[in-house]
Amino acid sequence: MITRRSLIAGALAGIALPSVLRAQEQPYVLGTLYPMTGLLSELGSIYTAATALALDHVAADKRLKKPIVLKAQDSQSTPQGGAVGMSKLANVDQAPYVLVGLTGVAKAAEPIATRAKVVMVNGGGVGPDLAGLSPYFWNIIPLADQELPTAFGWMKRNGIKRVALIYLDDPLGNALRKGLSEGLPPIGASLVGEFSAAPSAQQFSAMIAKIREVKPDLIYVASYGTQQTQIFKQLRDNGSTQPIMTYSVGGTPSVAALPEADGLLFTSQVADWDATDPLTRRFVDGWRAKHKDNPSTYAQNYYNAVLLYAQLLERLEKDGKPVTGDLLKESIATGTFDLVGGRARFSANGAIDMPTQLNRVQNGKFEKAS
Incomplete structure (x- = not known):
C-alpha cells in the first residue's frame, strides 16, 4: 500500500x-x-x-x-x-x-x-x-441521516420492534442516537436501551449484561475503530445472538477480518464493483x-x-x-x-x-x- x-x-x-x-x-x-x-x-x-x-x-x-x-x-x-x-x-x-x-x-x-x-x-x-x-x-x-432510512426499511420488513443502542459519546454517536430515537417510532419500533461509551472504553461486559436484560431484537452500534471491533467481539463472546447493525464504518477490512463480525449488517452508499x-x-x-x-x-x-x-x-x-x-x-x-x-x-x-x-x-x- x-x-x-x-x-x-x-x-x-x-x-x-x-x-x-x-x-x-x-x-x-x-x-x-x-x-x-x-x-x-x-x-x-x-x-x-x-x-x-x-x-x-x-x-x-x-x-x-x-x-x-x-x-x-x-x-x-x-x-x-x-x-x-x-x-x-x-x-x-x-x-x-x-x-x-x-x-x-x-x-x-x-x-x-x-x-x-x-x-x-x-x-x-x-x-x-x-x-x-x-x-x-x-x-x-x-x-448518517441519509443512511438511516435504509436501516429502518430493513427493520420494518424483518419485524424489529426493540432496538438497543451502544454509542460513542461524541458528535457522531449522539447524532445517530437522535436519528434512531426519532426514526424508530414511525416504523412501530423503539429504543429499549441506550448505552453510551467513553472514547477510551474497551471493556463492555457490564454494559452487555444490561443489554441482555432489555431483550432487544437488534443491537445498533454507533462507534468506530478498535472500540467498535471490541464491541462486536464482546457481544458475541458474551452470548448476544441478536442481529448487530451499524453505519458505513462497518465496511472496513478490520471488521471483515473479525470472526465475531460475521453476519453484521451495515448501511452505505450504493457500490457496484461490477x-x-x-x-x-x-x-x-x-x-x-x-x-x-x-x-x-x-x-x-x-x-x-x-x-x-x-x-x-x-x-x-x-x-x-x-x-x-x-x-x-x-x-x-x-x-x-x-x-x-x-x-x-x-x-x-x-x-x-x-x-x-x-x-x-x-x-x-x-x-x-x-
Missing part, C-alpha cells in the same frame, strides 16, 4: 521549480487531513491509497496544464490534530482544496478553513450536522491491481474527491480563471460531475444526493443484503 511518507516525498519533489518559473508554473496544491495515526489510522490508510490512485489517473490523463502536488497533514484522529493540521494546510501550504475525514476532526478544522476560504471535501465523516457546516464544506459521502461504465472499471481495476481486493466505499469517496478537484481545475483553466477557494466553491455549487457511481450534484447545504444500500459481512467479505 502506498504510505503517507511516500506520498509526501512525491509531493515535495514536485515543488522544486526554478524561481523564474515558479510564479506562472507553480503546481496546483491538494491538501489532505487524514487520520494517519490514532484510533482510526486504518481509515487514513484507505483514504491515502485512494487519493494516490486518483492522482496517478489524473496525471496519466494529462488534461490539466499543471500537475497536482499533494500536501498531507495527520489529524491524529483527534479534533485538536485536525485544527493544527488545517492551520498548516491553509496558512503554510496554501492549499485551496483539502480532503478531510471524521466528523469531530472536520468540525474542529472547519472554522480555520472557512476563514482562509479553503474548500473542504469530506468523504469519511457521516455526522448529520456536517450538512450546512460552512459554505466551503462539501460532503461526497451520504451522511459496473461496466469506464470510470468505475478504471477505479476498481486499478484498486484490485494495487491491493488484490475490492475497494471500499471510503476508497470510492476519496478517489471521487480527487476527480472532483481535477474537474474543477479543468473548468477554471478553460475559463481562464485563477484557482481560489471562492471560485472552487462556486463551481461545486453550480456544477454536475462525472464520478464513480454516476453523475453527481451537490445540494445547497453541501450534501451529495446518493442512494444507499444495506450490506452484510459474510465469511470475511462484504455483500449486499436483501
Whole structure:
C-alpha cells in the first residue's frame, strides 16, 4: 500500500521549480487531513491509497496544464490534530482544496478553513450536522441521516420492534442516537436501551449484561475503530445472538477480518464493483491491481474527491480563471460531475444526493443484503 511518507516525498519533489518559473508554473496544491495515526489510522490508510490512485489517473490523463502536488497533514484522529493540521494546510501550504475525514476532526478544522476560504471535501465523516457546516464544506459521502432510512426499511420488513443502542459519546454517536430515537417510532419500533461509551472504553461486559436484560431484537452500534471491533467481539463472546447493525464504518477490512463480525449488517452508499461504465472499471481495476481486493466505499469517496478537484481545475483553466477557494466553491455549487457511481450534484447545504444500500459481512467479505 502506498504510505503517507511516500506520498509526501512525491509531493515535495514536485515543488522544486526554478524561481523564474515558479510564479506562472507553480503546481496546483491538494491538501489532505487524514487520520494517519490514532484510533482510526486504518481509515487514513484507505483514504491515502485512494487519493494516490486518483492522482496517478489524473496525471496519466494529462488534461490539466499543471500537475497536482499533494500536501498531507495527520489529524491524529483527534479534533485538536485536525485544527493544527488545517492551520498548516491553509496558512503554510496554501492549499485551496483539502480532503478531510471524521466528523469531530472536520468540525474542529472547519472554522480555520472557512476563514482562509479553503474548500473542504469530506468523504469519511457521516455526522448529520456536517450538512450546512460552512459554505466551503462539501460532503461526497451520504451522511448518517441519509443512511438511516435504509436501516429502518430493513427493520420494518424483518419485524424489529426493540432496538438497543451502544454509542460513542461524541458528535457522531449522539447524532445517530437522535436519528434512531426519532426514526424508530414511525416504523412501530423503539429504543429499549441506550448505552453510551467513553472514547477510551474497551471493556463492555457490564454494559452487555444490561443489554441482555432489555431483550432487544437488534443491537445498533454507533462507534468506530478498535472500540467498535471490541464491541462486536464482546457481544458475541458474551452470548448476544441478536442481529448487530451499524453505519458505513462497518465496511472496513478490520471488521471483515473479525470472526465475531460475521453476519453484521451495515448501511452505505450504493457500490457496484461490477459496473461496466469506464470510470468505475478504471477505479476498481486499478484498486484490485494495487491491493488484490475490492475497494471500499471510503476508497470510492476519496478517489471521487480527487476527480472532483481535477474537474474543477479543468473548468477554471478553460475559463481562464485563477484557482481560489471562492471560485472552487462556486463551481461545486453550480456544477454536475462525472464520478464513480454516476453523475453527481451537490445540494445547497453541501450534501451529495446518493442512494444507499444495506450490506452484510459474510465469511470475511462484504455483500449486499436483501
